[in-house]
Amino acid sequence: MSDPTKDKAQTEPRVIPQEAFDWYDEYAHGLIDRREFFSRLSGLVALGFTMTTLTSALIPNYAAAEQVSFNDPAIKASYVKFDSPKGHGAGQGYLVVPRELKGTAPVVLVIHENRGLNPYIKDVTRRLAMKGFVAFAPDALYPLGGYPGNDDEGRAMQKSMDKAKIEEDFLAAATFLKSHELSNGKLGAVGFCFGGYVVNMLAATIPDQLDAGVPFYGTPAAVDLRKNVKGPLVVQLGSLDKRVNATWPDYEAELKAIGADYTMYMYEGANHGFHNDSTGRYSEPDAELAWTRTVDFFADKLKA
Known part of the structure; x- marks a missing residue:
């Protein structure tokens, strides 16, 4: 019996397209609103990405980035x-x-x-x-x-x-x-x-x-x-x-x-x-x- 988690990891694309980073830049600088940003990301979900993968890569996670306490x-x-x-x-x-x-x-x-x-x-x-x-x-x-x-x-x-x-x-x-x-x-x-x-x-x-x-x-x-x-x-x-x-x-x-x-x-x-x-x-x-x-x-x- 196959492992669904393993299958998902193997089929999800590994490299997030550059346009996703461009969309985040537009969103972060007020050129598009939150609704439009997530609407565009949903198109990448249709290509095999999960929304969690996309938002984890694009939206800051400050807790994971501290270099000096x-x-x-x-x-x-x-x-x-x-x-x-x-x-x-x-x-x-x-x-x-x-x-x-x-x-x-x-x-x-x-x-x-x-x-x-x-x-x-x-x-x-x-x-x-x-x-x-x-x-x-x-x-x-x-x-x-x-x-x-x-x-x-x-x-x-x-x-x-x-x-x-x-x-x-x-x-x-x-x-x-x-x-x-x-x-x-x-x-x-x-x-x-x-x-x-x-x-x-x-x-x-x-x-x-x-x-x-x-x-x-x-x-x-x-x-x-x-x-x-x-x-x-x-x-x-x-x-x-x-x-x-x-x-x-x-x-x-x-x-x-x-x-x-x-x-x-x-x-x-x-x-x-x-x-x-x-x-x-x-x-x-x-x-x-x-x-x-x-x-x-x-x-x-x-x-x-």
Whole structure:
């Protein structure tokens, strides 16, 4: 007698089609709604995939992705408020400091995606502290009570907010962090997706305050601001990220025209979100290489 479980495992397709990852990107960025996203996935079910397999690969599972525990004895984490007079009045973020820090250190602003300060971004912040940086990750959703615990609600909350005020909050956070008592006066910023856009925006808005920026798969700042970019920037892109990559040629042409200091790395076969180890879009070799480049870049550019 055959084993139904074994038969199912043998007949289910092993490689999820690229269009599923593209649909998730559209869904995550508000180009299609949840109903349309799952309607499209149902077409893949007809081809032999289970909905569980598809959603497990596409939707973040933060519990399985923690690299540095919040209890790690090498770091000290806390929530810290800062003033944002041009934004929402006040902001709050996750500050992580090397426990054995003596004196000051380079500071790095960590900027989340379009859904608030989720566990993945907090883990990235801890990873930076483990490398000797003072890392600070603001939560854009703080004025509404903070990240709600799930991405769908967080995404809806962030979409409901005034984008200009959110940007002012991150500008205020950058100023707060650069002048922090633990700062050596050198400010870096790394961001992912929406956070990548914010890094580009900071580079164009406060070019003399930002000493090093790393936008992961982020769109450029507004056209009228781009002429202000000085860098240095390390731009991290995945070759399968059609939406963001479509903006790169014009942005690169502008960076070249103004003599900005930048380096772009394109990771072949990598999706948007390839650094996020909580989803099936994660590409470990690309993520590790991109992260090594990021840390080395900050270590070089943020020396006192």
